[in-house]
Amino acid sequence: xxxxxxxxxxxxxxxxxxxxxxxxxxxxxxxxxxxxxxxxxxxxxxxxxxxxxxxxxxxxxxxxxxxxxxxxxxxxxxxxxxxxxxxxxxxxxxxxxxxxxxxxxxxxxxxxxxxxxxxxxxxxxxxxxxxxxxxxxxxxxxxxxxxxxxxxxxxxxxxxxxxxxxxxxxxxxxxxxxxxxxxxxxxxxxxxxxxxxxxxxxxxxxxxxxxxxxxxxxxxxxxxxxxxxxxxxxxxxxxxxxxxxxxxxxxxxxxxxxxxxxxxxxxxxxxxxxxxxxxxxxxxxxxxxxxxxxxxxxxxxx
Amino acid sequence: xxxxxxxxxxxxxxxxxxxxxxxxxxxxxxxxxxxxxxxxxxxxxxxxxxxxxxxxxxxxxxxxxxxxxxxxxxxxxxxxxxxxxxxxxxxxxxxxxxxxxxxxxxxxxxxxxxxxxxxxxxxxxxxxxxxxxxxxxxxxxxxxxxxxxxxxxxxxxxxxxxxxxxxxxxxxxxxxxxxxxxxxxxxxxxxxxxxxxxxxxxxxxxxxxxxxxxxxxxxxxxxxxxxxxxxxxxxxxxxxxxxxxxxxxxxxxxxxxxxxxxxxxxxxxxxxxxxxxxxxxxxxxxxxxxxxxxxxxxxxxx
Numbered sequence: 001x002x003x004x005x006x007x008x009x010x011x012x013x014x015x016x017x018x019x020x021x022x023x024x025x026x027x028x029x030x031x032x033x034x035x036x037x038x039x040x041x042x043x044x045x046x047x048x049x050x051x052x053x054x055x056x057x058x059x060x061x062x063x064x065x066x067x068x069x070x071x072x073x074x075x076x077x078x079x080x081x082x083x084x085x086x087x088x089x090x091x092x093x094x095x096x097x098x099x100x101x102x103x104x105x106x107x108x109x110x111x112x113x114x115x116x117x118x119x120x121x122x123x124x125x126x127x128x129x130x131x132x133x134x135x136x137x138x139x140x141x142x143x144x145x146x147x148x149x150x151x152x153x154x155x156x157x158x159x160x161x162x163x164x165x166x167x168x169x170x171x172x173x174x175x176x177x178x179x180x181x182x183x184x185x186x187x188x189x190x191x192x193x194x195x196x197x198x199x200x201x202x203x204x205x206x207x208x209x210x211x212x213x214x215x216x217x218x219x220x221x222x223x224x225x226x227x228x229x230x231x232x233x234x235x236x237x238x239x240x241x242x243x244x245x246x247x248x249x250x251x252x253x254x255x256x257x258x259x260x261x262x263x264x265x266x267x268x269x270x271x272x273x274x275x276x277x278x279x280x281x282x283x284x285x286x287x288x289x290x291x292x293x294x295x296x297x298x299x300x301x302x
Numbered sequence: 303x304x305x306x307x308x309x310x311x312x313x314x315x316x317x318x319x320x321x322x323x324x325x326x327x328x329x330x331x332x333x334x335x336x337x338x339x340x341x342x343x344x345x346x347x348x349x350x351x352x353x354x355x356x357x358x359x360x361x362x363x364x365x366x367x368x369x370x371x372x373x374x375x376x377x378x379x380x381x382x383x384x385x386x387x388x389x390x391x392x393x394x395x396x397x398x399x400x401x402x403x404x405x406x407x408x409x410x411x412x413x414x415x416x417x418x419x420x421x422x423x424x425x426x427x428x429x430x431x432x433x434x435x436x437x438x439x440x441x442x443x444x445x446x447x448x449x450x451x452x453x454x455x456x457x458x459x460x461x462x463x464x465x466x467x468x469x470x471x472x473x474x475x476x477x478x479x480x481x482x483x484x485x486x487x488x489x490x491x492x493x494x495x496x497x498x499x500x501x502x503x504x505x506x507x508x509x510x511x512x513x514x515x516x517x518x519x520x521x522x523x524x525x526x527x528x529x530x531x532x533x534x535x536x537x538x539x540x541x542x543x544x545x546x547x548x549x550x551x552x553x554x555x556x557x558x559x560x561x562x563x564x565x566x567x568x569x570x571x572x573x574x575x576x577x578x579x580x581x582x583x584x585x586x587x588x589x590x591x592x593x594x595x596x597x598x599x600x601x602x603x604x
Contacts, residue, residue: 137555151377170473174511175553176536185513209476211445211487234478238540251477255441 006096011290014249020297022289023054029296034059034087036273037066037230040284041290045070047284049078056289059085059269061228062120064113072119079120087269088165088201088226089113089122095149096130096142096179103149106130110153117162123268124158124165124225126201142179147189150198158197165225166190167201170209172240183207190223199225202261203273205232205244208252210232217260224266229254229299230274244274247294254299263282270299286301313592316551322599324591327542328359329511333599336361336531338530338575339368342586346451347372351380351587357590359573361387364422366415371372371381371529373472374421381422389571390467390503390528393413396418397451398432398444398476405451411416412455419464425570426467426527427459428503433478443599444481448466449491454502455538467527469503472511474487474542485509485518490523501527504563507534510554519562526568531601539578546576556601 009018023029035057038046045066052060056225060079067075067089079086090111097103117125129146132139150164157164168186169178183200190198200223208211209232217224231250237243247254258270272291279287311320325331329539337359339350347368354362362381369377369391381388394415399405419427431448434441452466459466470488471480485502492500503523509515511534519526533552539545549556560572574593583590 029405132553137553139555140554158356170474171472171511172538181511181513208441209473209483211483232477236474236542237540238537239540251434251439253441 004158009283009289011246012282012286013246013276013293014246018290018293020293022175023056023292023296025054027056030056031058031267032270033057033083033295034061034269034271035288035291036061036088036090036271039272039279040275040287041280042275043284044077046078049084051284051288052084053082055292057288057292059087059271059302061090061271061273062086062122063090064116066106067116067120069188072093072116075301076120085098085269086117086120086122087271088126089117089120090122091126091128091138092153092164095127096133096148098133098136098141098145103145107149107152110149111156114153114157114162115298116161117257118160119277124163124201126165126167126226126260128167128169129178129180131174131179139174139179142192146179147192150189154197163196163225164198165201166198167292167293171207182210182212183220184212187216187223189219195222199223201226202257203228204252204254204257208257209233213257214260217257218264221264224261224264224268225256226271227261227266227268228271228273229295230272239277242277246274246279246290247272247298249259255301258299271296304564309477311546311591313595315586316548320592320595322473322595323599325594327356329358331602332358332594333360334570334572335594335597336363336387336571336573337590338390338573339365340391340392341574341581342589343574343582345586347377348380351386352385353580353586353590354386355384357594359594360385361389361573361574363390363392363573364388364424365392366418369392369418371420374418378422381395388390388422388424389569389573390426390428391429393417393430394455394466395480396432397448398435399496400435400438400443400447401449405447409451409454412451413458416455416459416511418466420462421429424464424503426465426503428467429471430469430471431480431482433476433481439482441476442593448481452491454455456495456499465498465527466500467503468500469505471488472506472508484512484514485516485522488519489525497524503528503530504559506554506556506559507528507532510534510559513549515559516562519559520566524564526570527567528573529560529563529568529570531560531574531577531597532574533602541579544577544579546578548576548578548581548592550600551573557603560601572597
């Protein structure tokens with residue numbers, strides 16, 4: 001079973017033999033591959049930047065907490081010195097609270113996130129909009145508050161040339177993480193604003209099941225602000241928040257979705273974002289190498 | 303915290319004090335309440351029928367395996383002698399295989415399920431259509447095979463006056479259980495057939511998150527063959543197949559959805575179907591009593 005020319009290398013976390021050689025730095029196939037740093041959760045920003053450079057990845061998706069740990073200017077310098085693009089900053093959002101004081105704090109936090117995205121020259125600020133407030137069953141109300149919050153943030157973001165990217169989330173997260181549940185719904189909301197100010201994130205994990213997904217990707221067109229890939233695996237891991245899989249370990253037809261996204265004219269980065277305890281337990285260097293191999297084998301055309 | 307007039311009774315599995323007295327047999331509010339026997343998984347058909355009678359529930363949802371355990375004629379006699387309606391038989395379906403021999407077996411099994419539903423005078427045969435075949439990522443193909451399979455079953459079912467009820471399932475189950483993911487998608491498929499032959503199941507757990515749910519319930523109209531309720535709870539229990547909650551323990555606005563279903567003219571039974579390890583570990587008698595209380599407090603108008 002060991003792939004020709006793969007030298008007995010094993011993919012992580014599956015432990016299965018690699019089916020393709022690891023693409024080397026400079027390989028044109030890596031020209032759009034971005035490592036979302038959550039995929040190598042143990043690494044600091046500096047370590048993740050260095051890991052991308054070693055692997056030949058031209059872009060990185062950053063998270064606010066590790067960026068804040070070293071300070072935004074230091075993080076901006078690290079990525080700039082390494083010549084990396086910042087394909088996204090994760091994350092703003094959490095705009096569903098019905099408590100006025102909490103809402104004020106959420107808006108203020110989003111303004112800071114916008115400043116950070118601007119300082120990092122991030123292609124977009126990913127918006128995870130939030131779930132139902134504790135004890136609430138008013139889903140329509142929560143969705144309206146998201147729309148109001150986005151409307152309040154857009155002028156500030158536009159002034160700083162930061163694009164807000166609404167992320168529709170898998171319905172498994174509707175109650176506790178994100179009440180935007182389909183790409184169509186995210187586009188309905190994004191459509192209230194200019195495309196250069198508010199876009200959407202197409203994340204295969206969140207939308208692969210949607211019977212309308214191909215039509216909605218086509219509709220999204222220039223609204224696509226980011227494209228993220230990871231797999232849906234079964235049995236679903238016990239912690240729903242850590243249920244994502246390495247591309248190829250699950251059920252998603254990545255090529256189908258990538259081609260649909262490409263057909264819109266989107267030529268930005270393709271970010272690999274995997275929340276998974278087994279991936280996090282593996283050697284981050286091996287994770288990045290597997291990401292590159294699986295990206296070539298499952299996301300790109302062969 | 304103990305509710306006035308509830309005599310210190312505790313709901314299961316939450317252990318919280320009951321907020322309303324248990325409705326007694328003959329209470330008009332119970333006139334549409336059906337116990338899906340999976341909610342009291344430990345009970346045989348005979349025990350579940352007796353439990354419904356003691357609690358004053360006029361209907362039961364049956365499952366094929368426990369029915370087969372005592373034989374279909376015996377089960378039919380039990381429910382008839384008790385004067386219960388059979389609000390549904392669970393379940394047919396699993397039509398997504400791409401292997402011809404397996405498909406033949408699946409069709410044959412569905413024909414038997416139709417015979418059983420006819421013998422039990424079940425209001426509908428619930429169709430859980432199946433997930434992706436092992437190793438397959440062809441979601442569109444799986445969905446087409448479901449449509450083909452339903453088309454093959456309809457004449458046989460129609461002849462026996464059995465109504466097939468397509469159950470859209472929460473996208474969490476798309477890979478491994480049901481590739482019909484939204485009510486709209488189920489209605490698109492059902493619409494290929496006469497409404498009296500193919501309907502849909504509206505299950506709050508599966509569809510509550512859908513931004514389009516109210517419009518699709520209105521569209522469903524006379525296609526509604528069954529209405530099931532249980533809650534979406536967080537954190538999601540570790541086993542995704544046992545993640546359903548008792549009404550009131552989670553995030554679903556049941557009244558909103560029940561009113562929308564009522565507005566279509568649906569006046570059939572409202573079935574409580576809960577797959578949950580804690581519910582199954584509780585005393586089934588206490589489960590039925592809690593079901594009746596929570597139904598009155600959370601599903602019906604107060």
